[in-house]
Amino acid sequence: VAYFTRRLAMLPVVLVGVALVVFMVMHLVPGDPVLVMLGPEATQESIDALRREFRLDEPVWLQFGAWLGRGLRGDLGYSIRLKRPVLDEVLQKFRATAILAGGALSLAVGLGVGLGLLAAFFRQSIFDRFTMLGVIVSSSLPMFWVGILLMVLVSMRLGLLPAMGMYSAAGSRDWRDLAAHLVLPAVTLALPSVAVVARLTRASVLEMLSEDYIRTARAKGVTEVRIVWHAFRNAIIPVLTVIGVQTGYLLGGAILTETVFAWPGLGTLIVRGVLARDFPLVQGCVLVVAMTFVLVNLAVDMLNGWLDPRLSQG
Amino acid sequence: MARRETPMSWSDHRPPLDGGEIMMRWASAWPGKGRAVRCALTIVGLLFGILASEASAAKRLVVALPAEVVILDPPQYSDLNSERVMSQIFDPFIQVAEDGFRKVPGLVERSEVSSDGLTYTFRLRRGVKFHDGSPWTAEAAKFNFDRQMDKNHPYFGTGTWTRAASYLVPFIDRFEVVDELTLRMVLKVRNALMLDYLSHGMARMASMEAIKKWGKDFPAHPVGTGPFRFVSWEKGVRLVLEKNPQYWGGAPKLDELVFLGISEASARFVAVKTGTADMTIDVPVDELAGLQRDPQFRVDMIPSTQVLFVVFNTKTKPLDDVRVRRALNLAVDKDTIVNEILKGTGVSARGPISPAFGDLFDRNLPGFPYAPDKAKQLLREAGWPADRTLTFNVPESGSGMQAPQAIGTMIQANLQAVGVRTTMRTFEWGAYLTKFRAGEYDLGMLSWNLGVVGDPIIMLSGLLHSGSPPPKGWNSGGYVKPEIDGILDGYRNEFVPARRSDLVRQVQRLTQDDPPWIYVDHQILPVVTSRKVKNLRVHPSLLFLFAGADIEG
Numbered sequence: 001v002a003y004f005t006r007r008l009a010m011l012p013v014v015l016v017g018v019a020l021v022v023f024m025v026m027h028l029v030p031g032d033p034v035l036v037m038l039g040p041e042a043t044q045e046s047i048d049a050l051r052r053e054f055r056l057d058e059p060v061w062l063q064f065g066a067w068l069g070r071g072l073r074g075d076l077g078y079s080i081r082l083k084r085p086v087l088d089e090v091l092q093k094f095r096a097t098a099i100l101a102g103g104a105l106s107l108a109v110g111l112g113v114g115l116g117l118l119a120a121f122f123r124q125s126i127f128d129r130f131t132m133l134g135v136i137v138s139s140s141l142p143m144f145w146v147g148i149l150l151m152v153l154v155s156m157r158l159g160l161l162p163a164m165g166m167y168s169a170a171g172s173r174d175w176r177d178l179a180a181h182l183v184l185p186a187v188t189l190a191l192p193s194v195a196v197v198a199r200l201t202r203a204s205v206l207e208m209l210s211e212d213y214i215r216t217a218r219a220k221g222v223t224e225v226r227i228v229w230h231a232f233r234n235a236i237i238p239v240l241t242v243i244g245v246q247t248g249y250l251l252g253g254a255i256l257t258e259t260v261f262a263w264p265g266l267g268t269l270i271v272r273g274v275l276a277r278d279f280p281l282v283q284g285c286v287l288v289v290a291m292t293f294v295l296v297n298l299a300v301d302m303l304n305g306w307l308d309p310r311l312s313q314g
Numbered sequence: 315m316a317r318r319e320t321p322m323s324w325s326d327h328r329p330p331l332d333g334g335e336i337m338m339r340w341a342s343a344w345p346g347k348g349r350a351v352r353c354a355l356t357i358v359g360l361l362f363g364i365l366a367s368e369a370s371a372a373k374r375l376v377v378a379l380p381a382e383v384v385i386l387d388p389p390q391y392s393d394l395n396s397e398r399v400m401s402q403i404f405d406p407f408i409q410v411a412e413d414g415f416r417k418v419p420g421l422v423e424r425s426e427v428s429s430d431g432l433t434y435t436f437r438l439r440r441g442v443k444f445h446d447g448s449p450w451t452a453e454a455a456k457f458n459f460d461r462q463m464d465k466n467h468p469y470f471g472t473g474t475w476t477r478a479a480s481y482l483v484p485f486i487d488r489f490e491v492v493d494e495l496t497l498r499m500v501l502k503v504r505n506a507l508m509l510d511y512l513s514h515g516m517a518r519m520a521s522m523e524a525i526k527k528w529g530k531d532f533p534a535h536p537v538g539t540g541p542f543r544f545v546s547w548e549k550g551v552r553l554v555l556e557k558n559p560q561y562w563g564g565a566p567k568l569d570e571l572v573f574l575g576i577s578e579a580s581a582r583f584v585a586v587k588t589g590t591a592d593m594t595i596d597v598p599v600d601e602l603a604g605l606q607r608d609p610q611f612r613v614d615m616i617p618s619t620q621v622l623f624v625v626f627n628t629k630t631k632p633l634d635d636v637r638v639r640r641a642l643n644l645a646v647d648k649d650t651i652v653n654e655i656l657k658g659t660g661v662s663a664r665g666p667i668s669p670a671f672g673d674l675f676d677r678n679l680p681g682f683p684y685a686p687d688k689a690k691q692l693l694r695e696a697g698w699p700a701d702r703t704l705t706f707n708v709p710e711s712g713s714g715m716q717a718p719q720a721i722g723t724m725i726q727a728n729l730q731a732v733g734v735r736t737t738m739r740t741f742e743w744g745a746y747l748t749k750f751r752a753g754e755y756d757l758g759m760l761s762w763n764l765g766v767v768g769d770p771i772i773m774l775s776g777l778l779h780s781g782s783p784p785p786k787g788w789n790s791g792g793y794v795k796p797e798i799d800g801i802l803d804g805y806r807n808e809f810v811p812a813r814r815s816d817l818v819r820q821v822q823r824l825t826q827d828d829p830p831w832i833y834v835d836h837q838i839l840p841v842v843t844s845r846k847v848k849n850l851r852v853h854p855s856l857l858f859l860f861a862g863a864d865i866e867g
């Protein structure tokens with residue numbers, strides 16, 4: 001418990017660190033949010049006016065200090081490009097990203113663990129070989145390409161699922177509509193993770209199967225299905241850790257998938273924010289993503305500690 | 315039954331793709347199941363289709379825009395897609411014609427200028443109401459301008475008025491309400507282009523009552539006098555407008571407009587192909603030929619006032635020589651760029667002014683037709699130094715940019731062919747603009763919409779006047795041409811439109827003799843619509859005119 005309290009206490013430190021890095025990077029990159037926004041029509045008067053409004057004429061450290069001070073009170077500032085409070089915008093878009101990443105994560109875990117387990121059970125069979133080959137191939141395909149391929153095949157040729165967006169342009173916004181829209185982007189996003197999880201599950205289970213306690217169980221005449229299940233419970237710990245890491249990957253990969261499928265999540269928001277040099281918006285987004293990543297990994301560690309008490313003693 | 319219902323709800327993106335059709339597709343996905351099953355599925359589908367069409371009597375048009383709307387307050391926007399939606403909700407103070415930049419009666423029916431050019435009197439249209447029922451009056455108009463210009467106005471802080479600083483504050487002294495429907499504008503300095511400024515998107519008129527009611531939250535509750543009323547905006551999902559039956563220009567035929575923001579060009583293509591959207595723009599150029607052949611779609615090519623060009627840094631050595639600048643213009647094969655790279659989504663540029671400007675465009679301008687041999691000869695005459703390598707800055711993407719890297723590569727090859735070596739450096743748009751303004755280039759690619767405020771001279775002043783280097787303007791190439799300066803300076807005092815057109819033609823002649831840029835192309839915007847959409851027009855400013863559009867059920 002003390003271990004987790006310590007971990008939790010580190011959270012604000014990590015977040016301030018992340019914020020500082022993002023802040024520095026955004027300010028080191030050449031480019032001026034005001035120039036990008038006003039573009040060709042910009043006159044010096046309008047550039048100056050906008051710069052003053054967003055306090056971009058002040059020294060960088062002062063800007064960071066002001067941002068941090070407001071941030072501690074739960075105010076992430078105003079987006080330069082959207083002219084709306086960053087917090088509202090980020091939370092709204094985070095919901096969409098969380099749904100997408102969550103869908104992809106369930107697919108990655110369900111399919112990955114399932115396939116890995118089956119492959120371990122039928123090791124060295126045709127099924128095993130094909131699954132592992134398929135897994136390698138699917139993880140090597142670029143996400144952009146897979147996304148568009150699925151879109152063309154499933155939506156355009158077969159007309160089975162909606163091609164893009166989170167809800168239909170017209171009509172109700174119920175969960176079935178959402179689920180139908182979720183399938184393609186979630187599959188696209190999950191494919192590489194499915195591969196990682198499946199391969200790891202298989203390897204981990206096979207490793208356990210060569211342990212002494214399994215030999216003992218075999219000697220006792222336990223059925224193969226129960227033996228694999230037995231090994232699985234011990235094999236799942238490294239898999240869980242990887243799933244924690246994969247969450248970070250899924251949140252990152254969501255940026256690309258969201259662009260392809262016009263999914264209204266954080267990804268599109270971050271990309272547009274970076275292009276427009278919208279400092280407050282990018283910081284807000286990254287902060288939320290970093291927080292999620294840290295919390296998910298904390299949860300995974302807690303789960304592992306519960307499964308294997310030896311881990312949390314250290 | 316459960317399984318059969320699912321595809322129905324999945325595909326309820328739109329009524330026109332009716333249930334029967336979907337069931338047919340669903341059925342053909344199982345070719346092995348036999349005719350009986352397919353028949354049964356079709357019948358069920360048709361039943362659903364009837365139910366679905368029952369529910370969808372409303373005429374709804376779904377538009378896929380290349381980006382989500384940013385803001386719905388006229389003086390605050392800075393992106394075209396926001397204006398595409400705002401132009402449905404709000405009318406401009408001064409209306410322009412549907413096919414060009416001529417001024418026509420709109421919210422203002424008549425305007426008169428005093429002989430000294432300093433006082434304008436506007437007669438407003440009678441009987442116009444904002445969507446909230448409040449009347450369109452001189453007081454409402456004054457309120458719209460005052461909240462942008464007057465720092466002491468109680469509603470000054472309800473937004474960021476970047477445009478007012480450039481277009482209103484420098485010229486306008488004050489507005490006066492003469493009577494309910496008469497507004498007077500008093501200028502500080504004469505400006506023949508004042509009405510152009512007042513036709514710009516920032517001068518769209520909002521309801522005074524609504525601004526007073528919502529203050530800073532007005533952009534979330536936009537109220538204007540336009541053909542469509544705001545209904546809802548679920549960020550990232552859809553923005554919905556409904557028809558304004560009391561529109562002064564006649565009630566629109568469409569009941570509802572839905573806007574989606576889809577940033578990937580290939581995704582927009584899929585959106586119209588699958589029927590998610592009835593209309594979109596800027597699909598991948600390679601898909602255009604297929605769409606043009608497809609009987610379900612209509613592709614309109616809309617000429618724009620955009621110009622894509624490569625700026626010469628005339629402050630660096632051989633580029634200060636006019637012969638070199640002419641030679642480089644002759645060396646670039648614009649027709650190949652337009653036909654092979656842009657696949658017809660552009661027209662070769664002869665000068666800065668696009669043919670989309672109509673009368674202002676000089677039809678007799680020769681331009682610089684591709685002539686590499688002539689270019690080589692000119693370079694020899696100018697004594698081109700063989701060891702000179704030019705840095706050629708190109709943005710990765712950016713506002714108004716069409717395939718900048720592909721075009722840049724082509725230009726590089728063209729220049730190489732006449733013996734001019736270049737190093738191409740690509741930058742992300744934000745970084746690019748900073749480099750451009752700092753003048754850190756020999757050749758720098760840009761794309762400008764010269765028609766943003768209607769009259770091209772307003773934009774050209776910032777680009778070509780010798781007194782407009784950054785930070786004041788965008789002439790970072792240091793182009794100096796006293797004759798052009800003279801025209802740009804005198805233009806604001808020229809009140810006779812025909813004489814202004816003459817001056818614009820003179821600018822085109824002067825920039826032909828002494829080119830400040832390599833002229834590349836004027837963008838042509840492909841607008842893809844379903845055949846069911848009727849009578850949809852697109853203005854040369856690339857705004858959509860939905861007021862007269864219709865859709866067949």
